[in-house]
Amino acid sequence: MTPILLIIPLAFAILTLLLPRHWVRAIIIPGLVLQVGAAVLLCMEIYQHGPQDYALGDWQAPLGISLIADGFSVTLLALTALIAALCAIYAQYFLTRYPREQRYFWPLFWFLLAALNGIWLAGDLFNLYVGLELLGLSAVGMVALTAEKTTLKAALDYLYAALFGSLAYLAGVALLYGAYGTLSIAQLSDMAAANPTTQVALALMTVGLLLKTAIFPLHYWLPPAHGGALAPVSALLSALVVKASFYILALLWLDVGALAVTVTAAQAMGALGAGAIFWGSWQAFQTRQIKMLVAYSTVAQLGYLMLLFPLAIGVSEAAAQLAWQGTILHLLAHAFAKAAMFLAVGTLVLALGHGRINDFGGVSQRNPVALFAFGxxxxxxxxxxxxxxFNAKWLLLQSAIASGQWHWFVVMIIGGLLTAAYVFRVFRVSFLQSAKHEIQDTHPALQLSALALALMAIALGFVSELPLSLMNLTDIAPATMGGTP
Known part of the structure; x- marks a missing residue:
């Protein structure tokens, strides 16, 4: 089942390139059903039989490519499949106004999925690099779909950031390979020592991944790219794409290079997170465009992920466990919420014809479902x-208290208040002001797609124990030969 999750999106990417335009729309739903079904079946398989190491072509690592399916990776696979499916349903109706863009959206969409699945399943650092490259090129292409001057500039800035980040990451990979003769994550976890070579490699890879994740102050490319792209593209980028590079960053700091990481460096990473929370929230509060508000909100919310490092490194095991669980829940909750928010905002902008927040009066009467999803x-x-x-931030707050790091507790509390401040700007205008312009009706599927994702973000609060228990399944079973357990 593991390689199927790579085969499905790659096959549909090729099909959507080769088939006539009127056939492409007909195969989208079957492809989504296969993708979600495969992810769910793999989750059930891992839950029942434990993690698996699949050797492609019966070639074992380090000569062959290993796909690691454990509790963490299958959770991310399921998250990706669900969010991508709802964004694709939204895109089918949203892109009817963009016939030219629709032709290129679907191949890029499937290549993006293949890249994400490849990153979640990769068992070595080089295949993580391959996934990052495919992911970056697909994402840049999706940003540039409209071919407008502003989006092309945003796409170019994104491309330069992605390429520089990839070069820095690849340089670190080369150093590690030269030092240890392997790129297997499992082997490097046992072999990597706290020496200058490892630390330089880790520093290079960290800078590259921070740039790809758009962590303050390296976030310059994200607001124009996410704010200027089409709504379903923005949803995919903010919900999933930036999480892939953070996932690799966490893997490097907490697993591969754990012995080379210092407490001072972890605190510095936390400081970057705090800067992202404050700067992103302030910019979201000041902007006049609704999509830029949501884009700067992504910058701020990514800052909470960076608090994992000071809360999990150099502290007690209990505090580190709380930090890890809180970070994972935040990653999942933010993915659902931010995808829903971008889809809801895209629907509102479609109804109004523009995205100026001061003109949002009256949308509560004409588009209540989309505004409710935003809320x-x-x-x-x-x-x-x-x-x-709430569950995510509660666990992070408990970790800060348990580790005696009250400054991070204060950062998170202030961050929550700042989030409320810029969000209520939208509600104040929507409910207290009357409509200034004509508000058009939108297709129900647009509003319901956003609502479904928003409800998932809320429902996660009731079933948080499920993904956390699934992610505890990390001990890999013996490698499977030819896909047979």
Missing amino acids: LSAVSLMGLPPSGG
């Missing part, structure tokens, strides 16, 4: 109960 997403981003965002 539910905001509940999770603010960390209010009973959402998944």
